[in-house]
Amino acid sequence: MFDTVIHSGTVVTASDTFRGDIGIKDGRIAAVAERIEGGTRRIDAGGRLVLPGGIEAHAHIAQESSAGVMTADDYYSGSVSAAFGGNSSFIPFAGQHRGQSVDDVLATYDARAQRSVLDYSYHLIISDPTEAVLHDQLPRAFKRGITSFKVFMTYDLMNLGDGGMLDILTVAKEHGAITMVHAENNDMVKWMNRRLAQQNLTAPKYHAISRPELAEEEAINRAISLAKLVDAPLFIVHVSTAGGAAIVQREKLAGTKLFAETCPQYLALTREDLDRPGMEGAKFMCSPPVRDRATQDALWRHIQSGTFESVSSDHAPYRFDASGKFTAGPDAPYPKIANGMPGIAARLPYLFSEGVAKGRITLQQFVALSATNAAKTFGMTQKGSIAPGMDADIAIWNPDTTRLVTLADQHDNMDFTPFEGMELTGVPEVVLNRGHVIVEDGQLRATEGQGRFVPRATVDLTGKRGYLAKELDPAQNFGARIAP
Amino acid sequence: MFDTVIHSGTVVTASDTFRGDIGIKDGRIAAVAERIEGGTRRIDAGGRLVLPGGIEAHAHIAQESSAGVMTADDYYSGSVSAAFGGNSSFIPFAGQHRGQSVDDVLATYDARAQRSVLDYSYHLIISDPTEAVLHDQLPRAFKRGITSFKVFMTYDLMNLGDGGMLDILTVAKEHGAITMVHAENNDMVKWMNRRLAQQNLTAPKYHAISRPELAEEEAINRAISLAKLVDAPLFIVHVSTAGGAAIVQREKLAGTKLFAETCPQYLALTREDLDRPGMEGAKFMCSPPVRDRATQDALWRHIQSGTFESVSSDHAPYRFDASGKFTAGPDAPYPKIANGMPGIAARLPYLFSEGVAKGRITLQQFVALSATNAAKTFGMTQKGSIAPGMDADIAIWNPDTTRLVTLADQHDNMDFTPFEGMELTGVPEVVLNRGHVIVEDGQLRATEGQGRFVPRATVDLTGKRGYLAKELDPAQNFGARIAP
Amino acid sequence: MFDTVIHSGTVVTASDTFRGDIGIKDGRIAAVAERIEGGTRRIDAGGRLVLPGGIEAHAHIAQESSAGVMTADDYYSGSVSAAFGGNSSFIPFAGQHRGQSVDDVLATYDARAQRSVLDYSYHLIISDPTEAVLHDQLPRAFKRGITSFKVFMTYDLMNLGDGGMLDILTVAKEHGAITMVHAENNDMVKWMNRRLAQQNLTAPKYHAISRPELAEEEAINRAISLAKLVDAPLFIVHVSTAGGAAIVQREKLAGTKLFAETCPQYLALTREDLDRPGMEGAKFMCSPPVRDRATQDALWRHIQSGTFESVSSDHAPYRFDASGKFTAGPDAPYPKIANGMPGIAARLPYLFSEGVAKGRITLQQFVALSATNAAKTFGMTQKGSIAPGMDADIAIWNPDTTRLVTLADQHDNMDFTPFEGMELTGVPEVVLNRGHVIVEDGQLRATEGQGRFVPRATVDLTGKRGYLAKELDPAQNFGARIAP
C-alpha cells in the first residue's frame, strides 16, 4: 500500500519526538505510526533521527551578482550540494537587473531551475521598482505563488532608497507577500571605502572594516521603521550583529510583523579569518561581514530565545579564482573581489553540531530553525514537518557520527569551503524529496530536474499585532487613509 | 486492529495542522494518517479540530486551604468538570500542612485521587521544610515521579521565608524537580490589611486593594533572584501583573531557567468586578487579585510573545456559602472570606474564544499553551501532543459553536462561575483520556476512578543557559563550591 | 565703583539660589554679595528672581527658507522680541544656499546682524558640502568662533544624504565643532506627501499626517549612528516625539557624545490645533509637527530626567499672509505653505509657567534649560550664569504675575502667536545685556545694534565617553585608522 516506509526511527517535529514509522505514498506522508508494515521499499532508520528535510531559504544559485559575476553553482550543483546537507527544498533568489521586467526574470530562472533535484521556489529580488513592475508584474508573479520579494539597502546598483522600499512594501502588503531586506547603510559603506582607499588599505581584511556593525544596525532599524509606516511584514536576512539582533528582538516583542534569520558564518567565523596570509582572507569575505566572538555568543542567545525564525546559509558560491572572486585580477583590492561564500551543504550539519550536539538548542528548535519556520514564513504549506498529507521531504540524521568538513563533502562546484576542517557531530545520511531518496550511502540518488516549482501561500500573521503609525490612524486623524 | 479511530478531523499539534485520522490502540495513539480504515469504534470528527486533550496544571482539588476550608470539588467532580472543559489530565496540588510528613500528604491525596476520571499527578506544596522533609521525604516523593514542588511567599501559615525557599530550590535542583512559586510579598499584604482594617474598609472590593501589583512584582523579582543564586529552575504561577510579566520576559531572554503561567481570570475580569453590589464581589476574590483592562492587554501581549508557557485555571472552588467563602459568616470582612474561584471547565473555552477565535493566537499556540508546554515543563512525556506512542488524550473541538457560559455547563460542585454569561466561541465536544471517550454529546461517559497516577520526568532545560552568581563561580572564586 | 547694582534679589543659578546683590562693571558681573552698596544705577529686584539672561539657541532670523520665503523678523525685531522674552543673547542660523560659499553666507549675516540688540552668534547651516566648503571655508568660519554647524536630513534642497553628513561630522570633529541636525526621514515625508496628494488631502491638518513620528524617530537613530561611526558630537534639534527622546536618552546613558533640545510648541500644542477652521490650522504648522498629549507628557518627563539640554523656541516667523505662509496663495495646499511659527518671546515664559510654577522642574533646572546648558554646549563661555567675570546678562523675573499671552506682548513682526490666550505665570520684567538694561517697565530700552558678535569656544566633552565602532579600532583591526 505504501511506496516507501521508513521504520524504526526517532521522528522529530518542531513540537514532538517519538519512536515510529513513516508511510509514504505518492510522494506524500500518508501515515506515521508506531509500526507500519509493508511498503514497496523499506528504509531502516535504525533508531536514527528522522527529521523534516531542510528548507534552505537563502541561496544564490545560477545568479549573476550586480557586478556580473555568475555563481559557480547552478540549479543542479546547488541543489545537489543542498541535498547532501540535509535539505529537500530550497528558495534561491531570482534577481532583477535594472531595466529588466519581472516576467523576463522569472522566465530566465524557470529555465535555469529545470535542472534542480530539489523542489524550489524563488524570492524575487527587485532592483528597479517601476510602475509597471509594481502594479503589473509583481502582482502577476504573486499570482504564480511567488510570495516573497527581496530588496537591498546597499550596493549602488541594487539599493532602492527609502522611497522605493516604501513602494515595494506597500505592494507586498497589498498582496500578502513578505519583503526581505539586506540591511546595510550604503552611504556608510561607501564612505568607509573611500577612506580606506585614501589610505591604500585594500587587503581583504579591510572588507570587514568597510562594513561596520553600525551600518547594519542602522539599516535594520530603518527598514523596520519603513515597514511599520505602512504596516507591512518584513524579513531581515543574514543578521550579523548583536545590535541588529537586539533591535529585531525588541520589535518582535512589541508586536511588529517581523521575521529574521542569521547564518552559520556569523556563528563560526570572525574577522580574524579575513586576515589570513596572502589573499586567503578573500574566502571569508561576505556581506555583511563576519564579526567577532562576542557577536557569535550574542547570536546564539538570540537563536535560543526566538529572535530568529531560521538559520540560513546565504550560499553565494564565488570560486577562489578568476571566474569568481578574482574577476578583477588575483590582487584586486577588496571592493573588486566578489564577496560571498558557499555553505548550502554545511548549514545544517553546523547548526546540528554546534546547536543540538552541544546542548544549545533542542531537537525541536533545530527542526523549527532548519525547516518548519521557513515553511511557515514563506508559505510552503506542504513542507517543513512530518505529518500526514505533507510532502515526504525527510532527512535521516545520524546524531553520533563525527567528521571533519572537507570540500569534497560539500558536493558543490566550489574550490573551497570556509568551514574546512571543522569537526562536526551529526550527519544527514538519507535524504528524501517528495518520497524519492535523493541521497543515500554518501551517494546522490536523484535525477537531474526531478525538483518541482512550489507555489507558495502567504505568511501567517496571526498573533502579530502589527503597527500603523498612530498619526496615520484614520479614525483619529482627519479621515486620512494613507496606507492601502 | 485499532480500538478506536477518529477520522475526518483537522488534527492540530503545537507545530502542525493537517487533515487526517487517528488510530488508537491500548490507550495510545498508534497511528496518524491521511486515512485509517477499521477500528472497533469510529468517531467522525467531521472536519472539526482534533487537539491534544488539555492538561490542567494548576488546580486545587479536595484540598484544605491554610484556613481549613475544603474545596467544593473533590477528585471526582473536579476531574469531571475539567473533562467537560476539554482536559484529559490534570495536576492538582497535594498540600503539606505544617508538621505533616510528605508521606502522609501523599497518602492522603492518593486516597482522594482514587475517584478521578482524568489521569493525574500532584504538585507537592511544601510549607514546612524540615531536614527530614528536605533530605528524606522530598527525594522519596521525587522517586515516585512527583517532580514539581510549590512554595508560597505569602500567607502566614505557608510562607517559607527566603531562606526556606533557598533550601527547597536547592533540593529541587539536586533531583531535577522544578519549584513553583506563588509570588506576593507577605509583609506588604499584611501591612495593607492593617491599614484597611484601621479604616474599617472590609468589603470584598478592598481585597483587591490589599494585594497591590507591587506586591506581586516585588515577589516575582525576589523569587527569581533566589532561584538564580542556586541556579535552580523556577516556575512563576498565576502571573497577574504587567510588571511581573515584564520581569519574567526579561529574565527568560537573559537565559534564566524560568517558566510562567497566567490564568483566564486575569484576562477576563477586573477589580471593578469586586465592587458588585452586596457581597457579590466575593465571587471574584482570588489571590493575586484581578486587575484592570490595561493589564489584560499586557498579559495577552505576553501570551503572544512567549512569556508564558501555559494559561492555567487556578481552579479554587470555594462555594458562595457557609461551606466555602463564608465560613466566617455572610458578612465577613474580606480577609476572612475564602479566596479563589472555579475555572477548570472554563479555562480552555475562554482561551480558545478570546485567543484563537479573535485572532490573538494561532491554533499552534493554543495547543502549546493548553497542553504541550505543560507536558514538557512538568515531565508528562506521554501526554500533550498527538503523535504515535503518546497517550490517546484527545479533545475534539467545534470551533464555530458559540454559547453563553452557564453554571450548569461547568459540571462542578460550585454554585457560581465567575465567567457566567460570557459569550464564547469554540466548544470541546468529545474528550478522550487514554483512548476512552469521557465526554460526548454533552454527557459524561467516564467511570469514576478510571484516571491513573502519572509518574513524571524532569523538566528539559536544553537551551536554558541558567545563571550562577558569578561570585559563586568556583573557578574564579577561591575554590568555593556553594551550590550543590 | 559699580556701574549698576541689582539689589535685594533672589539670585538663581543652575546650582544655587540665594538672596543677594549683583555688582556690574564694564558689562561684566564684578561681584555678587549679600549686600553691595553704591552703583551708578541701583535696580531694586525687590525679592524677585534674578536669573541669567536666556540664551535662545534655535531661531530663524532674517533667513530665507529653502523655498525663498524670508522670515518676518530681522535681527532688530527678532532680538527685541527675544529680549522681551527674557533673553540676553541668541544664536540664529546663518544658512548656506546651494552654490554659495560660507564666506558669502557669513558676510550676508554679519550685515543683517548689525541691527541686533542682543549679543549673537550663528549656527552655520551647510547644504552644499563641497571640498572647498569642507576643507577651506568651514575651518575659516570655525576660526572666527563659529563652532556649530547644522545639517538637514529632510527637504530636497537641504538634505545632505548620509554620506554628506559623515563628511560634515568628520570636519566638525576635527575642529571641535558640534553638528546639529534636523532629523526627519526625507523619503518618508515625500512618500506621504505623494499619497496625500493622490487623495487630494491638502488642508493644513494633513501636514501633521505627512510627517509621522516614525520619520523623526528613524532619522534620530540614523543621525546618531552616523555620528558614532566617526565619534563626533551631535546635537538633535527640536525633538518632537517620545520615541525620539527615548533614543536620545538611551544613547546618552550609553555614553554617546549627544545633546538635544525640545521646544515649547511640542509641550503646548497638538495636531488638533492644525484642524482649526478654515486655514487657521496653518498657524500651527511647523516641522517636525506638533503631536499629541501623550507626547507632551513624555517630553516633560524627558526634560525632568535630563534628556534635553535645552528648551529652545525654533522661532520661524512666517506671517499668516502672502508675505509668509501664503506666498503660494491663500488656499495653498499644505506642502506649499511656509511652515514654522514664532515663539522667541514666549519660550521662557511658557517654560517657567508650565515648568517651575507647576512644580515640574526646579528653578535650577529652568536656568540650566534656558541659559546655562546652551552656553556650555555652544561654547558661550562668558554667558549663561551669574558669577564674577561673566557677562552681565541678567533677567529679573516676577514669578507671581499671571497674564494672558497676547500678540502685542511678543514684540515681533508677526501677525499671530500660536500661544495666544494661554495663561502664564511668571514674567521677565527687567532684562540686561552686558550690563545694559534692554527691557524695563514693559518698554524697550535697547539701542538698535548694541548687540555684539560672540566668538564661541568648543563644546566640553569631559565625561562623555564617546564611541568609535569597535571594528574601526585600529589597535584591534589591522592598523586601519579611519576616522581622523
Added chain:
Amino acid sequence: MFDTVIHSGTVVTASDTFRGDIGIKDGRIAAVAERIEGGTRRIDAGGRLVLPGGIEAHAHIAQESSAGVMTADDYYSGSVSAAFGGNSSFIPFAGQHRGQSVDDVLATYDARAQRSVLDYSYHLIISDPTEAVLHDQLPRAFKRGITSFKVFMTYDLMNLGDGGMLDILTVAKEHGAITMVHAENNDMVKWMNRRLAQQNLTAPKYHAISRPELAEEEAINRAISLAKLVDAPLFIVHVSTAGGAAIVQREKLAGTKLFAETCPQYLALTREDLDRPGMEGAKFMCSPPVRDRATQDALWRHIQSGTFESVSSDHAPYRFDASGKFTAGPDAPYPKIANGMPGIAARLPYLFSEGVAKGRITLQQFVALSATNAAKTFGMTQKGSIAPGMDADIAIWNPDTTRLVTLADQHDNMDFTPFEGMELTGVPEVVLNRGHVIVEDGQLRATEGQGRFVPRATVDLTGKRGYLAKELDPAQNFGARIAP
C-alpha cells in the same frame, strides 16, 4: 570689612567655574567677586581650585556595631581625618540599639559629637520601630532637624523586615524625612554563611562570596518597591553592583523619588584584595563587599550619567587588631571579623584623581558629587556651594600635586588604609569650616569641638513625580485612602 578673603582662586560650583575672590564675614560667604580688597586675613589661592568644602554623608563615627565593636574614630579623630580629606561638615550615623529610645540615642551622640571639628548632623538609624519610636520619638527628632532615617535589610539585629520598613517609610514621608537603606538580602547572606561554614570556608576572601551581587540587587529592588507602595522618598546607600545601579537608574528615569550613592572602595578595590596573604584580606572586608573590574567600570558610567547623587566614604574604622576587626581572635572566621574600612580622608582625593584628573567627570560633577548634592538631598541648606549667604565651608585644592596615599596622611585613629600606596593627583591644601581655617600647610588648625550641630531641612522633591501604586489611588479605587 571681611574677616577673611580668599583671593586669586579658580572658584568652582556645581554650575560654574570662574576666577575670583571670596569675602568671608561672620562665618558666611559675604561676597564673591572678581577682586576683593581688604580682609583681616587674606588667603592667596594662587590660581588653585576653590571648591565648596566636602560634605561626608556616610560615616560611622564613635558608633558601636551591632556586634558591639566600637569604631576607632570618635568625633574628634573622625572629623579631623575628614577635614584633611577636604571636608567641612559630615553626617555620621546615630544608631539605635534595640530597646533604646531615640531620645537616648541622640543624647548619647550629642555628647560624643561635642568634640567635632566639623559641623555635623546625624542620620538616625532605626533598628526597633516601636509605636513610641514611630509616633513620638521620631517626630521629635525630626523637629530638631534630623531629617534622615536609616534602616537595614541585613544583619539579624538590625534588619526590620519589610513590614517594619513600610512603617518607617510612612512616618518619614509624613514628616518630610528621607529614609536611607542598606540593601542586602539577609536570608541570602545567612544561607551562604551556612553553606560556607559547612565546607569550612572561613578565610576573609569568603566574605565576598557570602554576600553575592544578587543579594544587593534583590534588596535594592525590594526597598524601592516598598518605598513606592507608600510613595516615600528613598536613598540607597553604598551601591556596589552594576545590577543595583541599573535598577536605581531605571527607577529614577521613571520618576521614582529615589536617591543613591556609591563609595570609592567599589571603584578602587576588587574581591581579589580579600585574597591577600594571611589575614591581610580582612582589611578589605566591608558590606556590601567590593566586586570586580567590570563593576568598577559600570559604576563609573553611572556616576557620569547621574545615577548617583554622591560618592560617600562609608568610613567604618575598625582597626586591624583585637580592638577592631579581631575582637573574636586573630584567626576568627570571616563572619566574626568586624567588617568596614576607613576612607573619610581618602574619599575626595580618590574621586578627584580618578574622576577629574582622568577626565571621567567635570569639576562641576565633582563638586556636585562631593558636596552640593548631599547638601540638597539631606537639607543642609546653608552648605554645599559657594554663594553669598552660604556658610564659608571651602576647600582649596591643588589639582596638580601627585602623591602616594599613606596611613599618616589619613590623620585618623586607624592602623591601615585600604588605599595605601595608590598614586593620586589633587590635594585639598586648605580647608575652612564656617570661615575658620581648619587645615593648612598640612597642619590641623582647628580647635576640638568647634563644629556645630546643623539642623536640616527636608529633601526637595520638585520634579520627582513619585509613585503611588495605582490600585491604591483613592479616586479610582473605592474610596480607600491607604497611605497617609
